[in-house]
Amino acid sequence: MQSVARIIAQRLGLGLVTLFFVSVIIFAAVNMLPGDFAQAILGQGATPEAVEAIRRDLGLDKPPITRYFDWLGGVLQGDFGTSFAAANFRSFTGAETGSGLGSVAAQVAPRFENTLFLAGVTAAIAVPFSLILGVLAALFRNSIFDRAANIGTLTSISSPEFFLAYILILFLAVLNPMLPSLSNIYADMSFGERLERTLLPALTLTLVVTAHMMRMTRAAIINLLASPYIEMARLKGISPLRVIVKHALPNALAPIINVIALNLAYLITGVVVVEVVFVYPGIGQLFVDSVKIRDIPVVQACCLIFAAAYILLNLLADILSILSNPRLRHPK
Amino acid sequence: MSTRDLLVQIRDLHIEGRSDETWTPIIKGVDLDLRKGEVLGLIGESGAGKSTLGLAAMGFTRDGVRISGGSVAFDGIELLQASASAKRHLLGKRIAYVAQSAAASFNPAHRLIDQHTEAPVQHGVMSKAESEKDAVRLYEQLRLPNPEEIGFRYPHQVSGGQLQRAMTAMAMSCRPDLIIFDEPTTALDVTTQIEVLAAIRDIVDQYDTAAIYITHDLAVVAQMADRIKVLLRGDEVEEAETRRMLSHPSEDYTKSLWAVRSFKRPEKPAPETDAVPVVSVRGVSAAYGTQPVLHDVSFDIHRGRTVAVVGESGSGKSTMARCITGLLPPFEGVIEFDGEALPLDYRKRSKMQLRQAQMIYQMADTALNPRKTIAEIIGRPVEFYMGLRGRDKRRRVDDLLEQIELDPAEFRDRLPSELSGGQKQRVGIARALAAEPSFIICDEVTSALDQLVAEGILKLLARLQDELGLSYMFITHDLATVRAIADEVVVMKNGEVVEQGVKRDMFKPPHHPYTDLLLSSVPEMDPDWLTNLLRERGVENIGDAASEKI
């Protein structure tokens, strides 16, 4: 067990280092903005107060390294700074500063929750569905079912998310009004209502993710079924079901975990476009909106959250597949 | 013998394999009879269809293979007509299988004992507890160390030779009527192989189990089988009782197989004592990172002579080649060429120095760039070292192709993938010759080839040596090859030279204990060889157990 603990500690350390470098990149990228970007961002019409507020907020008078660690320190305490849009708005209306409404964290938190809900619903549908289909395609490879599945998944992977989204809207919202095409969600909605409004974006994401996951599962299982120990199990006269459950599955764990984690990580990217199509109030939409109005602190925060989730998922997959490897669990 | 009833009866069996959407025949109408308690040896070169036939005797075919005609009856049950569940009740219970690679055929996720008890429990032969107890008994009979404990290990925690015996125990778990052994010792070192062979033979004898023993090694099959069937490209060549087959083979093909072992070069006179060796290795020690692999190795190679470096896997013989070529600079010692010290790193050697020492590789597949034609492959060193171009280069390439006995007009423009294994190896030789070297390292050049093809390569190398006065360093694990071609022998174990000398002396006692073990472990064609050896030495003094004592 000693060596497994050490390997996991190594991976965790590596993940942290990666995260650190990613934060450096995100911070440095923003600092590549030309000139006095407080002015550039707010445009010519901004009041001097707003410009001053942003300058102060960013601490533009300090050297970049100090600014970076100030920013990182804030992030670690859950403080992502103040949203430009909010600051601008305040400077025009003259509202009190420091009310908390303008802070990035307050803006991001509820939307992050919504996004997690969407991802959760998607995963709940996509994971079991694609695993079953993938295993079936592997078991009956080269059959008509397998070929049809191959063409279907390739088509689904190749289509942009918005194409799938509009087709679903066309059939399930416009032609047969079964589900709402706009996913406006409020904090005080009941779970059922919330689920209903999330279903269409979740189905769109499911289509994309299922295709990926199914293909990867199929490949992993085919690889596994070709191994001599599966042939050995068959030659021992074991029933087909037992061959799968007892001999294939324990060894399929690592690749399957990898497939799931990779695709959940993939969801992170897919969520952006889908949220925009359905006007789903998640972090993806906030991100795109902030990109358009160049609300730098929000963009930074969203980017960091996406990257952190991505790294975390990959790390989790890594660690779980190490744990499921008998060679590492039972060293010589 | 003939009074015993038939266990397996195969009649006019046809099997096809799929390649590129078309079906090509693998087995072309073979008959096979096996009586109860009898061991049949199936022998043939690669592509003979022996594994396919062995699996078909179980009513099983791999993916992309189908049985297109004939019948397979096991104890009166027609396997090709039987339902899937009916076949399942036979497999594992009455017919068992032992695969070539035990390391790959054991499920890495389960303990050996759990895999052992699976078949008996699933087939309702024994309870789990009974089967576990039985497993320990079988492990003991197969002479596995710590039989009480070894079953509770995972496959990767057990060595190759032990795993192979554990798999034989697993095949025995239901006391089947028939076991198919599919090249069970091919992947093992000679000293390990003998131990496994002895264990398998004893246990098959003891339980009077019938077996089909598949191998390409004549000497091995001579020890194991009562009868031998020779296959060639899916057809039966001949079949006879073992002793008769060995002493009086009737078909030409069989005779040629038998004759391979008799090839031997005439002895060369010893080099003059004051002659400067072509290559001289002095006190070389080397390491991969911090892992030491060679320790204080010294030997000489004289002009026109062949030095065979012998040892089992992990003995450091291939590392020796990497040191001489300069791919792995040793941290200690010198390598001299014609009495002159060579730079240790190949990047510091001159073009002239690089040209003098050439190499021929074990796997001809990876040694030739698959995207280049034969003329390009051989032509590159001609152009690079000799500066020949255009017509001169082409003429030289044709000469070289003739030297390796390939027709230039036919082979010049082919790609390596359009050549057979033996032809590829010949091209590898031609590429080395193109540099006009004085010294060639041959790294296991025949071990991936069938015996007849390998013999052709050895004869070619011998002829080239006589014609061109080449010196060879011949790395091999096969003592038969050493006997055939070597002038001097260097025996290595764990990165050290155990013994070295002229071949004549090396094959005569007294030996260093390790050389002795190595020599005595090489199977001979005599069917009584294994029995005699075990009687002389006892089971404790063969194989890994003996190797560890040294």
Next chain:
Amino acid sequence: MSVWLHIALWAAILFGGAWVFRWAGQQLPNPRTRPYFRDMSYAVAFGFLLAAAALYWTVQLYFVDRVVFFRWAVQGFLFFAAAGWAFRLLGRHVGTPGTRKLFRKMPLTAAFGILVILVYAVVAIFADVLAPFGQEQVFERVNVLPGGNPETGGDPRFLLGTDQIGRDLLSRLIYGAQNTVGIAFVTTCLAFLLGASLGFLAATLGGWLDQLLSRGVDVLMAIPSLIFALLLMTIASAWAGSEKWLLTVYMIVIIAVLDSTRVFRLSRAVGANIVVMDYIEAAKLRGETLTYLIFREILPNAYAPLLAEFGLRFCFVFLTIAALSFLGVGIQPPLADWGTMVRDLSQFINFAGVSPLTAALPLMAAGAIALLTVAVNFVVDWMLYQSSGLKD
């Protein structure tokens, strides 16, 4: 609730039917089919029934319910299949013996893919000739409905109608091929130039250079590429200011760099596999130079996987650019581009009940993107299958 009841009923019929189907098969009088049904697994029986049900639903929707979009989809599918089949037939009888042999062994999907790619290439290259109007040309009539029939709000000059500022949609769709596909192609080429050269260098040289590049790529790949692209586009838009064309150039560079990380990984892996081969060792020991090793020994063996990767990368880049444009930060107006068109026309989808052709407009632009990526993926899939088959 009746919907769920309906689904449950169908499920019950399928699950029970599969069992009955297999049982009935075994009762057939023909003794040769009996073993087939006897050894049939339940999943296969279920598959047969599901296929039958799918066929039934298709016929139902097509001939009975006559859902217009479904009919278009089916007709489109049949048309593309027929076109692919005809193209393959043509390829089998025209051309050099080499290409004929290639077409003989080609699956229908790959033939379809090649045909579509060819058509796109022609449209992209000859957009100026094919399009009835210029992409930036503005007409006085805005929001003309598609169909070309004046009685239903159309105009015979504008077959697909005009957009909200009066540009001909058909022309913009055709120019979209030039802009969207062209930009994606240039970006992919750039990504390959960068990624592949660094990847092979890292694989051949190894050592600290390899370590440095690999770790750098690891960090870059730890940020999801669409997210990273959006972040960088924010900054680029500040740099570009009001120069819209500059933003498109920045986008090409940004996506090329981000995508080159994946090309780097692949070419490094491919290169590393080749570098350990004995023929590379033989060439090294011969004293060959690094350039000879990379260009004469390694590269010829890496063409096949690199070509397949080029197809996949192109799809990925193409989809990323489409997504960025759809989100409003990609290819900038007045250049016509499919991603932006989808966004601008997306509201038309709500008219599906009244005017199906209008609702189809955003789907046409989105479908144009999907069709090309599907085609490329089909070809790549076939290439990968072939090269894996060669290894066996």
